[in-house]
Amino acid sequence: MDQSSSNQITESQNLNSETFSSQTEMPNQIAAVSQTEIPHMDADLYKALYRGDISFLKGKYSEFAHLQPQLTPKRNTVLHIAAQFGQLACVEWILHFHSCSPLLQQPNLKGDTPLHLAAREGHRGVVKALLDAAKTLHQEIESGVGTDEAMLRMTNKEKDTALHEAVRYHHSKVVKLLIEADPHFIYGANSTGYTPLYMAAERGYGDLVEIIIDLTRPSPNHRGIEGRTALHAAVLCRHQAMTKKILGWKPKLIKEVDENGWSPLHCAAYMLDAAITKQLLDGSSQDKSVIYLGIKDSNRTALHIASYNGCMDIVELLLSHAPDCCEQVDENGNNVFHFAMMKKHPSHFGSELLIKDGLRVRGLVNEKDAQGDTPLHLLASFGVNDVDFILDKTVDKMERNKEKLNFSDNRFSSRNKFSWGTLLALESPQLYHLRERIKEYLRRPFRPSSLQQAQVDDRFEGFKKYLRLPFRPSSLQHVIRKDDSKYGGKIDDDDKEEDKIISSAKKASETHLIVATLTATVTFAAGFTLPGGYRDTDGMAILTKKASFKAFVVSDTIALTFSVSAVFIFFSMAFQHALFYDLNMRTWLHLFSYASYLTLLGMGAMVVAFTTGLYAVLPHSFGLPILTFHCIFSSLFYLYASHVGRESMRLGRWKLKI
Template identity: 95%
Template sequence: MLICTRLCIEVISVLKGKYSEFAHLQPQLTPKRNTVLHIAAQFGQLACVEWILDSHSCSPLLQQPNLKGDTPLHLAAREGHRAVVEALLDAKALHLEIESGVGTDKAMLRMTNKEKDTALHEAVRYHHSKVVKLLIEADPHFIYGANSTGYTPLYMAAEREYEDLVEIIIDTSPSSDHKGIEGRTALHAAVLCRHQAMTKKILGWKPMLIKEVDENGWSPLHCAAYMRDAAITKQLLDESSQDKSVIYLGIKNSNRTALHIASYNGCMDIVKLLLSHAPDCCEQVDENGNNVFHFAMMKKHPSHFGSELLIKDGLRVRGLVNEKDAQGDTPLHLLASFGVNDVDFILDETVDKMERNKEKLNFSDNFISSRNKFSWGTLSALECPQLYHLHERSKEYLRRPFRSSSSQQAQVDDRFEGFKKYSRLPFRPSSLQHVIRKDDSKYGGKIDDDEEEDDKIISSVKKASETHLIVATLTATVTFAAGFTLPGGYSDTDGMAILTKKASFKAFVVSDTIALTFSQPLPSPCFTCWA
């Protein structure tokens, strides 16, 4: 610190010796059009800044922008030099009082650079809390707008998880703008960061932000469900306990609610929270008619989420288990289409296994045509529910402490004999709809999409095989022609080879004969693999 002070004193002495009047310094600019005040402010040289500010002729430099539109205040705030920022603000007030007597002008605080950043934006971006507080206190009633990226100072602080800056801005300037990018608010940013303290602070400041949505119709509650954060979801719901309309808000263009998102992600805690605050929200569907059960079947979960919803009688969702979407699919149809291995849901007696969609297909038909892989448990449950229950009981029995007993051993043997018997049963769909559909005159002999795709594959394989056969024939013809053609040609008189008496020719004939004798025919080409 002492070295920096001495260096600054030497710089000031040099400036004083070289420039008798400060007016000579004003035209001096760097390649980035920085003035001497820009440089002194950027590097935090308070003594230099004060010496420059002592001259009344420096007043134009306070608001003079550089090539990027930054004023000296921008640079000082960006670097966090609080003393320099304070000196610049005091100097501006002093010069204006002397020149016009109208009091402190806030123009320098509100000036923006080419990115539309004010000095406050710069201080927030680089987390200079003391500078932030100083700038806001200098102009507490000014509402700072968004920069070119769409950031307001408050949203910028929330998105960067600067909890202290969020508190400073809210406490010092209660009328601050809370908007951010893509129409989000500072509450959106706090929720997406999963920051409970900031969420609580912003909710206490403006509770109505919970109902504000972004450009895509996402509310903070949608974001909490998407982030699978039950704690923040509870915060939002407790704050909106008097107005539950936020629970029913749907996303733009899809009408999906927070409950749909939580169900899709398999978050039972959030589902229970939402239904406990608004039990009838489970009746809402998206634009395709999908309810909470449909979304539970659109994604594979580590646990059996669909069956868990059925078990929770207090959730009052059992009546939705057989409802159809816009295509006529029930949740069980989607289970088969998406390959969800939820055996308990399939075997639940309230689930209708024979319901058909608009294409006259039931759950088993969807299961057959699905390209997803199912676990052994799901397959065995479909083949024979008794087999599945037998296997589950046998596993439970084997987990118990084993006691040597002839009767127990016989019981175990009987169970596994039954297991072997049922495991040989072939799986058949509950109907032959997917087979007779192409012969049904009602559908005009229309073939399923999968069969059409198979026909295309077979046609392409045939075309490829024909091409490969032609190439193989030409290759064989050239090979044998080369093998029987002798070098040098034949004599016109006796028809013998011209090079018969040459030793090298004899060696060639022997080698060629051996190679032809020991060569094996090429295996038949696999056109399917080549294709």
């Protein structure tokens, strides 16, 4: 190698990763290209590079001086193109030139070196060839870092190394090769805050997490965005094997919190994953302080989050490891029972908490928050239909908050949020008790045991005690709250979204009701003004024996039946909501879809009745075109109706997931 080439190599190697990410020094040939002129590579050369036509390259480009000035608009060199498309033969042919060494670390406009592109595309053979070529160069004098290691540590404008690129696109063989080439380097975060380990964990690449942890010496950087660790990422993607691997590697990560104060245990409770929660608790069996950690600015613990989401399995796990964590409250003074009442659950979660021996104490059940509200106040405010909790003898139903309001006052202000069953229990406990007894006997074909009977009788005693309480509020106490913000942001966003959906369904149902009523009116009138008229002798229809007349009668009857059924459903929706306040989003959407289908079918049957009626009274020369037009129109109508129905059901299923 001549002296000039050696100088070029030394100058290129002295550029470290930070220099390439901020300011890049181009070779003299590239610097000569005008900044206003868009460079372009010879078309035949570009095709030969991405096709791997090595014979063409050897025949036309015998000297490297002919290849080096060739650049694409993104400032990619010939080595960039060959490496990007994984053409190993072309890469090796380019590298055999002694003066090609500057191309190994030469970045394009985005700061990507050929190694970046090869690692991004997962071309392991090309990556190995580039690293082997870099090893043959002299060791840098100033930094003491080999050329291959300097190339591995180079970052692009996004501060991504080749390892970042290989991890992002899940190229496990390339990742292993890159780490083995420089196992002692600690990779930092890119511009978005991702380290290779965190990136692999967040994307659920368990095999890459294992490779990075096992091969990197010393331990790799585990930090990610917003101060999270790789354990946070593993928990959030609900990957048990990866969680186990990270816990075995560094158990202390369970106590690490992000910028918002969330620990991995908070994340597991938020994701409702009891299996990973158990892994975390078992991993921290020697130090249980993580259970008591509170989120920044709110001081909510994992128990509070699990209670809010109604996950009894996680609540039981947390209480089994630290029974006294139930005494913790957030910054607003809310305990585990308060959080259970802040959100509607399919099951009666508050009454399920009462069953737990470690929670069934009046100090917790009736504890007041910063605004003086007990869990029962929140149950009424949010309309949680938990009759068992309301009627439990442990719950104090007359406790008042700072506004001098008790449960009954809140109940009246939130009446439209309670279900019919809850209102029945509050207004007529005996009737509700009778209904529950009947349901109990229907579920059990045999006579209940003495223990079961004692439980039922004890519950009935709670009903009788409830009847003796002075629940009717005075005029000063009967306050309807128009602003729920006094609860400090406890209003459930799901309830707000549900109210919007129900409001939209109400407006649409009014229009559908008008259409269904008009259809019923028209078909009802057509039933008494039959086409062809009546005979004077016996008053029977004249066209009784014609097939088209029979089709008219059948289709008109179907149209009337469907439209009246739709009107009845819309009427029942309004009736139930007015009396019982028992229509939630799911019920509204189901009833609305049923009534809409019936309205569409009634309209279609009405069109059939109109066409068959005309065909029955007109000559066949006129009836045949009418029938043809009807068939075309009906086909288009039902295709449109089918499309609308599918879209409605798709949107309905999507909204039901909210």
